[in-house]
Amino acid sequence: MAKVLVVTSGKGGVGKTTSTAALGVALAQLGQRVVLVDFDVGLRNLDLIMGAERRVVYDMINVINGDAKLAQALIRDKRIDSLSLLAASQTRDKDALTNEGVAQVIDELREKFDWVVCDSPAGIERGATHAMYHADMAVVVTNPEVSSVRDSDRIIGLLDSKTQRAEKGEQVAKHLLITRYDPGRAARGEMLKVEDVLEILSIPLLGVVPESEEVLKASNIGSPVTLSAPTSSPARAYLEAARRLNGETLPVNIPAERKGGLLGKLFGSRVA
């Protein structure tokens, strides 16, 4: 039975698309058949992060409008066989997505794949509600920062009220993914700690992705960090998160401050 997973956050710029790409690759590497679906109509970027920007011919709206068959619009990843991408339209506006159209595409994708990973646009408008409506599971991407936590709380409320599952009296399984975490700053009381964010949002923790230069590097070259730098700390966090999504029980590894001498700590606290 295919699972529909929405990657969402409310706030923009926290790492939804990066996380969608990294988790999608990781799930595919676990042998799962995965399709990544970009819901950010007019501002698509998942194609760019996946390095497939020059291969987009048809998008989801073409499929909804009947201009193309779903199979023609799916872009098969060149690196991982079991991974595909369905792009968002860059030229239409977000009203081009209809409830019936989206439902039809999602149903068809459920038949072809094990995982349908929906990359939500920022905000709580139609694009975001379309992306979450069919979800069985949700990854709520949050930065340890006040506005991101507040917006995530709002999104959690919407997942509990504006989804198909909520309408049927069922739950969307929600998972918290904390990204851009700086353990040093958290230890010095300059940044919310993992346990602070967890306590405030009170949904299960899927993973903690440390702030890392590898993530920008991965975007630069169009190869998700789990593929381009699989042994880096963010990639390991994403790989473990994917294994948890896939049903494994693993303790969550919370990044710790690198231990140095007292001098190192004093110096570290000054430069930050």
Add this chain to the structure above:
Amino acid sequence: MSLLSFFNRRNASAPVARERLQILLAHERTMNGTSDLAVILKEEILAVIAKHLTVDQDKVQVKLDRERDFSTLEIDIELPMVEVTRGR
């Protein structure tokens, strides 16, 4: 280490963030769907008063203050002197 944490405490803004979020979200969760509660209350209270008195809309102050355990809704209405005596 204790000296170091004492030294660092001055920079510790995260506890402030945590406290602010806890208070804010506790209220936003209960207010969900009724975010205009202050506006509704103001209108209905004014409607009741207007049955008996003429109130100048410009002389109505509405203040909402959210604390950890309680909120206060303060509605300050300045009444014209003449009308009050007539009401008695």
